[in-house]
Amino acid sequence: MKLKSMLMGAAASAAFASAAFAGRGDDGHLNIIFWQAPSIMNPYLSGGTKELFAASMVIEPLARYDENGNMVPWLAQEIPTVENGGVSEDLKSITWKLKPGLKWSDGTPVTSEDVKFTWEYCTADGGGCAQQEKFGNVASIDTPDELTVVVHFEVPKPFPYGPFVGAQAPIIQKAQFENCMGPKAPECSEQNFAPVGTGPFVVTEFRPNDVISLKANENYREADKPAFATVTFKGGGDATAAARSVLETGEFDYAWNLQLAPDVLQKMQEAGKGKVVSSFGTLVERIMINLTDPDSKWGDERSTVKHPHPFLTDKAVRKALSMAIDRPLLVEIGYGPAGKLTCNVLPAPEIYASKANDSCLEQDIEGAKKVLDDAGWKPGPDGVRVKDGVRLSILYQTSTNAVRQDFQALIKEWWKQIGVETELRNIDASVFFGSDPGSPDTFQKFYADVEMYANNFDGTDPEAYMSNWRCDQIPGPDNQWQGNNMPRYCNPEYDKLTEEMAKTGELEKRAELAKQMNDMLMQDYIMLPLVYRGNVSAHSNSLGGVKINAWDSELWNIADWHRVK
């Protein structure tokens, strides 16, 4: 296969000036490795990233996000907005127009009926559709003609781009899935393993949790694409082996999700076969500060709003903790090229990213000491600062992970320098993130003074994410410790901003509000952002056209991938 692809590559480069202008299938064979193997090709029946990505080579949505998080029309002619009349003035309906002449891989035309069917399929009773929230609040879908789809919502939707946008909501063929509705959905293995799609590739063989073989779609809408005739999509193994197979041995062309220490990847890259690429979504490693008292003397009421924290409620202390952190060093040590500096909990997309907090980028130990001095926290005989008999002694918890433990050790050292004593605790990730209300060690219960983890949001719209820090999102015994407001932050002004955002449709205004909320959180120092983390993948040097994408499937533009000579 190696020789064949080389010959094909050579032939292609001899015939054309650039491989990018080669015809369909001229670049031979493509090898992709995902160390977590896909088990199904139907994203509606699996929430897994690996399934979404594998399926995105075959089935496509009306619009998707490009590598910068901008929406681009895919099967639709253009993105409907209020300005071009595609979205109604009352924000309760959106009208999509399909590109004319689209064909399924079996040669039949794509119509608006297929789009409507996709919605019916996912919302059918007893179906257990994994992407149901994408179709939240959809009241009905009209199909006035073959190419027009009108989605009606029950409530005004300032951001109506949930249904049929992104890798989670691709269009499936009505003719194929008609008899697989509701409870019968998981039984249709033939359909689920080899869906008929509009994408650049067609499944020829699917072995669950192992290998997928694909070939170029003869009916793909662009005559000269894809450049590859066949694809092998191998699953299984571990991240290290996958990285090695692309970077060191060159057996594979593309490897996904390589969360390895930066110097390990660096070392592999030195072999010269491939390169590491990263994409940045919205994932931010942060320290959450507990504004309530986790002391075990409160019994069932520990870490609830009934008992405010003895010293972390003092903003000066929180500010000093933030100032003492050397963020550039954390990025360098823990993530290398897969991390960026940030002072925001909402780092992207571009229009939502605030620049008001950038002072955090520089460590300022002396400044932090001064802040504490001014607030009346004086160093005691053991170097730990005290005020009114309260010692600045912190229990700092996180999940078990080599990089996180290094971060803990470093931050402990910096906090020691400003006179804050820190005790470290690490908890197995499955316990820490497993939201079992019976366990005392979950990140929701937060029986510690500060805790560190990473979080992000799906898609590009931050509305739901920013409402995480509303008063009613505070976890506690009354809501079984569900809720995302870990710092137990409650600010009526903040709540007002979130309500305003839910009513605002205009993008600039929404961005303005999101920034305002982000700044409010950051300047209250209830969360200390540490690193803006990326997704890391690797591709061989001979593979061109890769644009790694954190907002959609990483294989979103696989039709443009080609062999560089």
Next chain:
Amino acid sequence: MTDHSADPGFEEAARPPRSQWRDVWDQFKTHKGALLGAGFFLFVVVAVMIGPWLWPIPYDAIDIRARNQGPSLAHPFGTDQLGRDMLARMLKGGQTSVAVGIAAMALSLFFGTLVGVLAGYFKRLDGPLMRFTDLFLALPLLPLLLVIIMLFRDPLRAAFGPETGIFILIVFVIGITSWMQTARIVRGDVLALKEREFVLAARSIGTPDRRMITRHLLPNVLSPIMVSATLGIANAIITESALSFLGLGFPSDFPTWGRLLFDATDYLQQYPERVIWPGLAISLTVLAVNYIGDGLRDALDPRIRGR
């Protein structure tokens, strides 16, 4: 009269019936490996106990500019990924590992011997005690540890502080989950010994059970106990490492040999020495203890002694 050595009569009387332990020591001395092992183990114990006082660099001092360094004069064992001195961490880590190893071994030995002797000697207790042992053998270790740590971590932490509290917890947890093999071996030996003529003789002169056990049975099962003790130290050190790795052990910045080893595995390719130091320390200590056990077994067995 208080000066014994000045009294020739006392010395005469004391010397000929040589003490049993003197014989044991004489025999032990002839085992070169055991002597070497004992020497090394003593060296390790002394080094980790007083080493941190002598070595000027604290184990938790971070010097980020000097990270990932190889061995040098300033850092004989090199530095780790945060620039902490490996020698200081090895010494500090050894303190914990050796202490946990010995304490947990002692605890599990005590439990194991107690259960084994009682089950072997008293027929009525045999059934229940051995089923109890089977029960413990059947317990899934990890979930049990999770529950124990979840229940007792906070009270112990409040009572003894984070490090001592966890130390007690870990010693206890390792102790009560590793006594079963010792118990089975000891029971087997006691059952066999019980049928021997000297036991019968002792019983016929009316020796009470307590004396029977301490005078006739225990000394004779000492060798299997010693062997399981040596294995127990190794097992305890390794279990402690596994616990630390899962985040159930000591705080992550508190070094133990096991944790140093696990931390280093990510860097195996780039900085192999970081795996070698703790690995070597664990294996040599375990080997030394095993040799001591071997020598002790020979020395304690009257049939081998003198040959």
